[in-house]
Amino acid sequence: MNDFIAARSQMGLSLGFHIVFSCIGMVMPFFMAVAHFYWLRTNNIVYKNITKAWSKGVAIFFATGAVSGTVLSFELGLLWPEFMKHAGPIFGMPFSLEGTAFFIEAIALGFFLYGWDRFNKWFHWVTGVVVGVSGLISGILVVAANAWMNSPAGFDFIDGQYLNIDPIKAMFNDAWFSQALHMCIAAFSATGFAVAGIHALMILKKKNVYFHMQSFRIAAVFACVAAVLQPLSGDISAKDVGKRQPAKLAAMEAHFHTEAAAPLIIGGIPDEKTREVKYALKIPGLLSFMLHEDFTTPVDGLDKIPLENQPPVAITHYAFQIMVGLGMIMLLIAVCYFIAILKKKSWLRSQWLLRLFVIATPMGFIAVEAGWTVTEVGRQPWIINGIMRTADAVTPMPGIVYSFYIFTAMYISLSLIVTFLLYRQIKMVGNIYDVSPSSKNQAI
Amino acid sequence: MIYVVIVYLWAAILLYILMGGADFGAGIIELFTSKRNKQHTRNTMYRAIAPIWEANHMWLIIAIVVLFVGFPDIYTTISTHLHIPLVIMLFGIIARGTAFTFRNYDAVVDNMQKVYNKIFVYSSFITPFFLGVIAASAVSGKIDPDAHDFLSAYIFSWLNWFSVAVGFFTVAICGFLAAIFIIGETDDELNRKRFIRKAKQMNLAAVVFGALVFIAAHSEGIPLDTWLFGNAVGIIAITAATLSLILLWFLLLKKGKLIIIRVLAGFQVTMILLAITLRHYPNIVIMKGGRYLSLMEHAGQERAIYSLGMALLLGSIFILPALFYLLYSFNKNYNK
Ligand code: HDD
Ligand code: HEM
Ligand code: HEM
Numbered sequence: 001m002n003d004f005i006a007a008r009s010q011m012g013l014s015l016g017f018h019i020v021f022s023c024i025g026m027v028m029p030f031f032m033a034v035a036h037f038y039w040l041r042t043n044n045i046v047y048k049n050i051t052k053a054w055s056k057g058v059a060i061f062f063a064t065g066a067v068s069g070t071v072l073s074f075e076l077g078l079l080w081p082e083f084m085k086h087a088g089p090i091f092g093m094p095f096s097l098e099g100t101a102f103f104i105e106a107i108a109l110g111f112f113l114y115g116w117d118r119f120n121k122w123f124h125w126v127t128g129v130v131v132g133v134s135g136l137i138s139g140i141l142v143v144a145a146n147a148w149m150n151s152p153a154g155f156d157f158i159d160g161q162y163l164n165i166d167p168i169k170a171m172f173n174d175a176w177f178s179q180a181l182h183m184c185i186a187a188f189s190a191t192g193f194a195v196a197g198i199h200a201l202m203i204l205k206k207k208n209v210y211f212h213m214q215s216f217r218i219a220a221v222f223a224c225v226a227a228v229l230q231p232l233s234g235d236i237s238a239k240d241v242g243k244r245q246p247a248k249l250a251a252m253e254a255h256f257h258t259e260a261a262a263p264l265i266i267g268g269i270p271d272e273k274t275r276e277v278k279y280a281l282k283i284p285g286l287l288s289f290m291l292h293e294d295f296t297t298p299v300d301g302l303d304k305i306p307l308e309n310q311p312p313v314a315i316t317h318y319a320f321q322i323m324v325g326l327g328m329i330m331l332l333i334a335v336c337y338f339i340a341i342l343k344k345k346s347w348l349r350s351q352w353l354l355r356l357f358v359i360a361t362p363m364g365f366i367a368v369e370a371g372w373t374v375t376e377v378g379r380q381p382w383i384i385n386g387i388m389r390t391a392d393a394v395t396p397m398p399g400i401v402y403s404f405y406i407f408t409a410m411y412i413s414l415s416l417i418v419t420f421l422l423y424r425q426i427k428m429v430g431n432i433y434d435v436s437p438s439s440k441n442q443a444i
Numbered sequence: 445m446i447y448v449v450i451v452y453l454w455a456a457i458l459l460y461i462l463m464g465g466a467d468f469g470a471g472i473i474e475l476f477t478s479k480r481n482k483q484h485t486r487n488t489m490y491r492a493i494a495p496i497w498e499a500n501h502m503w504l505i506i507a508i509v510v511l512f513v514g515f516p517d518i519y520t521t522i523s524t525h526l527h528i529p530l531v532i533m534l535f536g537i538i539a540r541g542t543a544f545t546f547r548n549y550d551a552v553v554d555n556m557q558k559v560y561n562k563i564f565v566y567s568s569f570i571t572p573f574f575l576g577v578i579a580a581s582a583v584s585g586k587i588d589p590d591a592h593d594f595l596s597a598y599i600f601s602w603l604n605w606f607s608v609a610v611g612f613f614t615v616a617i618c619g620f621l622a623a624i625f626i627i628g629e630t631d632d633e634l635n636r637k638r639f640i641r642k643a644k645q646m647n648l649a650a651v652v653f654g655a656l657v658f659i660a661a662h663s664e665g666i667p668l669d670t671w672l673f674g675n676a677v678g679i680i681a682i683t684a685a686t687l688s689l690i691l692l693w694f695l696l697l698k699k700g701k702l703i704i705i706r707v708l709a710g711f712q713v714t715m716i717l718l719a720i721t722l723r724h725y726p727n728i729v730i731m732k733g734g735r736y737l738s739l740m741e742h743a744g745q746e747r748a749i750y751s752l753g754m755a756l757l758l759g760s761i762f763i764l765p766a767l768f769y770l771l772y773s774f775n776k777n778y779n780k
Contacts, residue, residue, distance in 0.1 A: 056549055063545035066501065067538045073508050074534055077523030084512055085520045089748030092513030096752050099509050100759030103502045107766045111773070118773070167751040397527050397598055410535065414542060424552050 006404040007079045007394050012376065013404075014068065014075055016369055017411045021065030023368065025105075026139045026184075027191035027222070028058045029112075029132030034218050036125050050215050052116075057425050059113055064418055066106070079400070083383050083393035086162050090155050091148040093167035094141035101138035105131055139187065140180040147175035150375070151244050152384050178240040179375075182233045185226050186371065189330060190364030192223025197361025198426065200354040220357065223364070224334035230327050235290070241378075242291045242299075245385060247309060248378035250302045251316040253287060254280070262287040262299035267321060270313050275302075311380045319373035326367040333360055445746075445753040452756045453510045458717055460503035462621065462710055465614075467493055467500045469622025471540065471568020472615060473642055474561075484635065486561075489626060490548060501541070506756075513752045518729055522578070525587045525601045529574045536571030539563050569615060576614030580607040582729050583720075584666055605660040613653040617713060620646035624709040647689070685715035 001009075032054050039047035073095075077084050111119070111127040118124075148154075154170025156163045199216035203209055242249045249255070254270040254277045255262060264287045268280025285295035292299075302310055333356050340347035347353050383390040394400075470489040477485045511519040523530060540563075547560035581587065581602040588601065623643035627636060692708045 060545055060549050063541050067541040070501070070505060070537055071534050073505060073512075074523065074530055077512060077519050078527055078530060081520035081524045084523075085516045088512040088516035088519065089514070089745060092509070092748060093751055093755065095509050096513055096755035097759070099502070099506050100755070100762055102505065103759070103763045104766060106502055107763070107770050110770050115773075165745045165747045167748055395524055395527070397524065398594060403531060406531075406535075410538065414538070417542070417546065421546060421550055424550060428552065 001401055001404075003398060003400040004391060004394050006401040008390065010400065010404040010407050011075065011079055012373075013408060013411060014072055015376075016372065017415070018065065018068040018072055019368060019372065020365060021061050021068060022135075022139060023187040023191050023365070024058065024061045025065045026132070026135040026187045028054060028061070028195075029128055029135060031191075031195065031218055031222065032058070033125065033129045033132060035215070036128055040121055040125060046211055046214055049211060050218075053211075053425070054215075055113060057422060060418060060421055060425075062109060064414060069102075079395055080383065080393045081395050083388060086388070087149075087384060090152075090162060090165050090167060090170045091145045093171045094144045098138045098141040101134045101141065105134040105138065108134065136184060139183065141171075143180045143183045144171050144173070144176040146375070147179045148173045149383065150179070150248075150379055150385050151175035152387055157387055174244055175240060178233070178237045182230075182237045182371075185229050185233055186364070186368050188222050189226035189230055190368045192219050192226060193330060193357070193360045193364040194362065195219035196223050197357050197359075200357040201361075202426065204351065204354050204358065216354075216357075220337060223330075224337045227327070227330040227334035231331060234324070234327065239291055245379070246300045247302065247305045247311060248316070248374075249291075250300065250305070251311045251313045251378050252320040252374055254313055254317040255287065255299060255301045256313075257303055258298055258301040260288070260298040261285040261296045262301075264290065268317075270317050272313050309381065311378050316374055316378045319370040319377065323367045323370040323374065326363045326370070330360060330363055330367075333357065445750045448753040448757065449510060449514050449749055452753075453507060453514075454717075454721065456503045456507040456510065458714060460500075460507060461617070461713060461717065463500040464503060465572065465618040465713075466621040466625040468540075468568050468572045468615075469618035469620065469646075470626070471565050472572075472619040473622050473626075473646075475565040475569060476619070476642075476645075481638065488635065489622075501537075510752065510756070514749055521587070521589065521729055522582060525589070525598065526578050526581055528598060529577050529581070529602050533571055533574040533578065536567045536574065539567035540571055543567065572614045572618045573611040576611035577602055577607040579614075580610035584664065587729070604664055606657070606664045606666055609653060609657040609660040613650060613657050616646055616650035616653050620650055621709060621713065622646075624706055627705070647692075651689075681715040681718045685712045 032051050035047045035050040035054065038044065039051060108127045108130040112124065112131055115124050115127065119127075148170050151174040152170075153173040154166040154168070196216055196219040199212040199219065202212040203216060238249070238252075241252070254265050254268065256270075256275040256277070261284060263282040263284045265277055266281040266283070268277040270277045287299055288297045289295045291297075302313065336347070336353060336356065340353060379385055381389050381391065383393045470493055474482065474485055474489070508519075511522075543560045543563040547557055547564065550556060550560075581604075584604065584606050591601075620643060623639050623646050627639045627643065689712055692705060692712070
């Protein structure tokens with residue numbers, strides 16, 4: 001491994017780690033707000049218990065998200081100084097606004113976690129909602145910064161100089177909307193399926209069934225609504241990528257040759273040497289249709305892109321297939337769940353539906369990681385699309401390989417500890433809270 | 445607008461030292477507390493710090509964002525040449541934040557607590573130490589942008605006696621701030637006395653390390669004394685800091701009013717930072733051969749500075765009232 005690959009891997013690892021915590025930090029406050037709301041309205045103690053149990057888990061995730069985010073803001077400079085030197089002032093606007101959003105989030109979190117029985121109960125509820133809203137805003141802002149790397153805007157690039165900077169224009173670049181929309185929905189579906197899956201497992205194990213059933217319902221509804229919206233917003237994203245980054249699109253689809261009536265290639269093994277895709281399912285004309293709403297319009301393939309500007313095809317293609325495949329499975333589960341609550345109540349008591357949710361527990365997060373791999377690897381070799389190459393941005397300091405190893409070890413141990421703590425939280429639910437249905441009406 | 449941005453940068457650094465410093469200090473005090481009293485110290489500090497630690501931590505992020513948006517040359521020079529101490533500091537931040545949260549949110553209390561405690565106290569020491577090292581190295585004139593061999597470009601840029609002395613000095617200041625902060629959070633007379641004693645010890649340590657900083661600066665050929673005493677503002681600030689120190693000791697001995705003690709401690713640290721920064725303002729990075737990076741000459745383009753300033757002003761409208769209310773509410777509740 002050379003230093004350049006190490007730097008890219010370290011960046012990808014840090015971001016891939018952070019995104020898990022930020023998804024949870026953005027979405028869980030909304031779940032808690034719903035449970036908290038039920039508690040305030042119905043006085044059913046189980047909802048208070050759910051809110052408290054969740055907030056303990058969330059506190060762990062928040063702290064880990066906050067420190068890993070802090071690391072990222074340094075890492076941008078530690079690993080990519082040449083990039084930050086030029087890009088910092090241009091795409092800095094979302095980061096400076098994000099500072100405010102994070103700050104509000106941290107303040108509201110202080111109120112929410114430590115404010116039980118101390119403040120007016122509705123004030124306390126609102127602080128919980130504020131945590132969620134500001135988390136979501138900060139997520140949108142930071143994705144806008146990433147979108148700028150895909151679709152640079154707000155400056156004139158003349159003779160290697162970055163002139164006439166306009167940070168507002170840079171923030172509202174062409175890609176920010178489709179990316180931010182897709183990301184927000186993804187956060188809801190990933191977190192929703194993870195939470196619903198864990199509670200479904202506990203129901204199947206017959207542990208504190210009443211408590212877990214109520215928690216499951218809240219998470220599952222969010223997850224399933226998001227899972228239905230996801231492919232729709234994915235379609236917007238794909239059309240958008242087709243326009244602004246044809247090389248990325250071609251790599252996603254493993255579309256080597258420009259063709260009229262381009263086929264949609266599903267699965268398969270792309271061979272970058274022979275420029276063929278083996279064992280794939282090809283649906284003639286569908287790619288043309290998806291991008292241009294017409295079965296015969298040609299779609300640019302990788303042959304239109306100079307070799308030195310092509311992204312790695314295999315990784316991008318596999319990652320894209322994984323994301324879309326998982327998205328389709330989650331869509332199916334969501335459809336089943338909606339049928340269950342609207343038409344066939346008996347399904348809700350059956351085991352197979354819960355089993356499906358258990359199986360889907362990690363799917364959302366795997367899809368998130370895969371989706372980011374598509375976006376980031378598909379942008380290579382550029383760090384700023386069409387403007388600056390990743391290789392020209394990397395730090396001159398040697399020995400990044402060691403730093404990569406150390407960071408990897410740290411992230412692995414943190415993941416282990418967080419999993420361990422979460423396991424303990426869930427195991428203790430029955431001991432900490434009185435969660436039997438008989439306690440249902442004993443509140444206050 | 446550039447002045448607005450500079451003021452914010454300075455304020456963010458100051459607030460990080462004051463509030464984040466008190467936060468780090470809590471761990472430092474725990475490190476130097478006898479076994480018998482550890483648990484009590486821990487509980488008191490937890491109650492005082494838990495609701496606000498995430499917010500304290502944000503000042504660092506603000507400072508970093510201001511640097512990379514407004515002063516990209518400064519940000520990239522520091523992060524290239526001080527890569528190693530920065531990474532160590534980052535590890536400290538990660539270890540500390542997670543250990544602190546884990547120990548309070550672990551659903552089962554068992555031997556893991558010992559592990560969290562160890563990690564927490566040692567990283568509370570390491571993080572401010574390297575923060576001090578980084579700050580000192582930025583102005584020590586040891587960064588050599590032309591160096592090509594590994595040692596002189598990436599190691600000797602920060603590894604010298606001056607930086608190390610400043611590192612210890614920072615640790616002592618943090619411990620001092622924490623002790624002062626916690627005096628007001630204790631509920632009984634015995635503990636009050638204990639933390640007052642801790643505050644005095646930490647202050648003494650700060651004075652000793654402060655002296656060492658001067659000695660180290662002298663031996664490294666860094667003209668620290670002319671920076672501090674070479675102009676009127678520096679002299680006034682240092683005198684004010686010394687006077688407040690004397691007053692502070694007097695009040696600590698006499699059991700003076702808490703709020704005055706806190707304000708004095710904050711004032712003292714503010715004056716020290718002011719004296720150091722004002723002397724070579726607007727240059728904040730001083731490199732080998734007298735070259736420097738200046739807040740004025742190395743600022744980003746006007747539009748970038750303008751929108752950064754607007755974002756900061758806008759943010760303050762939301763943040764400051766909320767933050768005050770947070771501090772106020774939790775203070776009020778503990779002091780009843
Ligand atoms: C729960 C997660 C999840 C699921 C089920 C899907 N996606 Fe996705 N996708 C993401 C999570 C995600 C993501 C991690 O959030 C990405 C990475 C960058 C971004 O903005 O969103 C992403 C990126 C991304 C991109 C690249 C955007 C860019 O580079 O700007 C495309 C074209 C799609 N997605 C398309 C789809 C389609 C057609 C799906 C059909 C089911 C789909 N995604 C399901
Ligand atoms: C949190 C979700 C994200 C994930 C999982 C992610 C993942 C990755 C991965 C896998 C790489 C390595 C790509 C390669 O070198 O082949 C990478 C690179 C990078 N990402 Fe992201 N990314 C995310 C969001 C962002 C955001 C929001 C930004 C910036 C604002 C960003 C900035 C960068 C930079 C600067 C690099 C290094 C240069 C490059 O390889 O192009 N990323 N990321
Ligand atoms: C798509 C990618 C990202 C998303 C959606 C995201 C979102 C979030 C969210 C919601 C938080 C709040 C803390 C939590 O909920 O746990 C957070 C924390 C943080 N993130 Fe990210 N982030 C992303 C990538 C980045 C990048 C690339 C950076 C750095 C340049 C960054 C910097 C930070 C910082 C500094 C914090 C700590 C704030 C605090 O202390 O509360 N994030 N992120």
